[in-house]
Amino acid sequence: AQSVTQPDIHITVSEGASLELRCNYSYGATPYLFWYVQSPGQGLQLLLKYFSGDTLVQGIKGFEAEFKRSQSSFNLRKPSVHWSDAAEYFCAVGAQSNTGKLIFGQGTTLQVKP
Amino acid sequence: EAQVTQNPRYLITVTGKKLTVTCSQNMNHEYMSWYRQDPGLGLRQIYYSMNVEVTDKGDVPEGYKVSRKEKRNFPLILESPSPNQTSLYFCASSTRDRVHEQYFGPGTRLTVT
Numbered sequence: 329a330q331s332v333t334q335p336d337i338h339i340t341v342s343e344g345a346s347l348e349l350r351c352n353y354s355y356g357a358t359p360y361l362f363w364y365v366q367s368p369g370q371g372l373q374l375l376l377k378y379f380s381g382d383t384l385v386q387g388i389k390g391f392e393a394e395f396k397r398s399q400s401s402f403n404l405r406k407p408s409v410h411w412s413d414a415a416e417y418f419c420a421v422g423a424q425s426n427t428g429k430l431i432f433g434q435g436t437t438l439q440v441k442p
Numbered sequence: 443e444a445q446v447t448q449n450p451r452y453l454i455t456v457t458g459k460k461l462t463v464t465c466s467q468n469m470n471h472e473y474m475s476w477y478r479q480d481p482g483l484g485l486r487q488i489y490y491s492m493n494v495e496v497t498d499k500g501d502v503p504e505g506y507k508v509s510r511k512e513k514r515n516f517p518l519i520l521e522s523p524s525p526n527q528t529s530l531y532f533c534a535s536s537t538r539d540r541v542h543e544q545y546f547g548p549g550t551r552l553t554v555t
Contacts, residue, residue: 369548370549371446427487427500428492429487432477
């Protein structure tokens with residue numbers, strides 16, 4: 329069965345420090361992979377996506393993610409975190425294309441220290 | 443502005459009292475979906491619709507109904523809400539050829555007492 333695991337429930341980083349949020353997936357075929365961000369009281373905003381091709385994908389707000397098939401991972405990175413990045417981050421895999429279902433990880437809450 | 447809207451944003455109700463959460467999108471998207479978000483579980487799909495009059499169950503459909511009479515609207519109906527349906531609900535939409543690139547609404551926080 330398809331699944332997504334985000335091993336870190338909560339992460340705290342200092343403003344200006346680098347960030348890496350981990351995501352591991354289980355999926356039989358080449359997956360569609362996504363990272364979403366949810367700010368307090370807001371809906372989910374798509375940060376970036378991977379469908380095929382270059383394994384390093386760039387997204388909005390200075391985020392990037394790298395698809396590593398051998399490790400079944402799609403980790404999210406940012407070189408320098410801003411206070412406004414504090415939010416909850418969800419990794420998701422696109423399952424069976426005829427349903428459009430997204431399978432989400434449990435989420436990682438990012439806290440940014442001044 | 444392209445968007446998915448949900449109403450109400452917050453709702454407190456009692457067990458057994460039928461309710462409807464509306465979802466509307468202005469992007470002419472064929473695909474629409476409902477998710478619920480619970481702590482530690484991420485988001486789980488309740489129902490989805492590939493187009494008008496075409497709906498199907500997701501992973502957690504029990505206790506919910508949907509309809510798709512118009513392309514822009516996809517209401518979620520709880521005929522007899524129970525406390526275990528207390529959750530944060532999201533509606534999403536996308537084009538049919540890019541179903542996984544979904545635009546999400548702002549969410550509806552439902553509490554059933």
